[in-house]
Amino acid sequence: MALEKFSEIYLRAATRKGSNSALEQRLAHPKSVEELKSITDDRWLAVMSQKIFQSGMNWQVVRNKWPGFEDVFWGFDIEKMCLTPPEMWEQKATNPAIIRHLGKVMTIPHNALMIQRAAREHGSFAAFIADWPESDIIGLWAYLKKHGSRLGGNTGPYSLRLMGKDTFILSNDVESYLRAHKIIDGGRDTRKSLLAAQNAFNQWQEESGRPLCQISQIIAYSVGDNSY
Incomplete structure (x- = not known):
């Protein structure tokens, strides 16, 4: 199954949070090396x-x-x-x-x-x-x-x-998204699932230019019971 474009995920998250600026204010920023x-x-x-x-x-x-x-x-x-x-x-x-x-x-x-x-x-x-x-x-x-x-x-x-180390988080909302889109289908912490998640995040990072932590947050904000 093809990955959803990150631009679509972002649009959904921004709509749920009220605006692009409202979404951006919630995003973390990793530290430099x-x-x-x-x-x-x-x-x-x-x-x-x-x-x-x-x-x-x-x-x-x-x-x-x-x-x-x-x-x-x-x-x-x-x-x-x-x-x-x-x-x-x-x-x-x-x-x-x-x-x-x-x-x-x-x-x-x-x-x-x-x-x-x-x-x-x-x-x-x-x-x-x-x-x-x-x-x-x-x-x-x-x-x-x-x-x-x-x-x-x-x-x-x-x-x-x-x-401040850049990392995504497999929170409940992120895991639910990955499962709904057939990116992972087994145990969350299996090597297969983790590698599939990493590959997806790497692709979204290449597409968006954003750090992993922000991609993770935006995915979480695009789904689940956090719309306000």
Whole structure:
């Protein structure tokens, strides 16, 4: 089945939002390679950890508690996270200043080690992320899922989006669109489905010249219960 022209998707989304300008005001803007490389590695760990804790919870509750996380985990300093002994992690998981969830707390040292290893090879974790080609963003998702902890599903992609790395998101609305147009037909996270989604987004990017994050948002705004 041929892909719908992106210009048609855009027109539908703009109509639903009231105008082109109203739609444009809602769109995200990814950081440049230079901007991404300037982000310190502790911030990558902090954002990943925040998205992990937000999974299955009210996001605002986690945001409200986040200053406590920054204090308890020493600003997510990578070296300190990697040197902290196991018994101290169990102690930190009981601290009332954070959301007490041992399983999620234990992702912090695991993901700190992933960041540290990538940083040693690429100069910094930020450089590793910044240099990864958006044309294979699903490959970066797969890396985070394989080498990190609890970064599968949309947790890894949302972390990347929040930090400014250009990525699409397989939200419910985007997934529904891809299924309705027969772009994917199996499990959302299968290699076949992810590759089909990547290929479609690459084609829309070539057609529109827009970043993946905006294409993803525009598709979501063109369908679903978000017309206002």
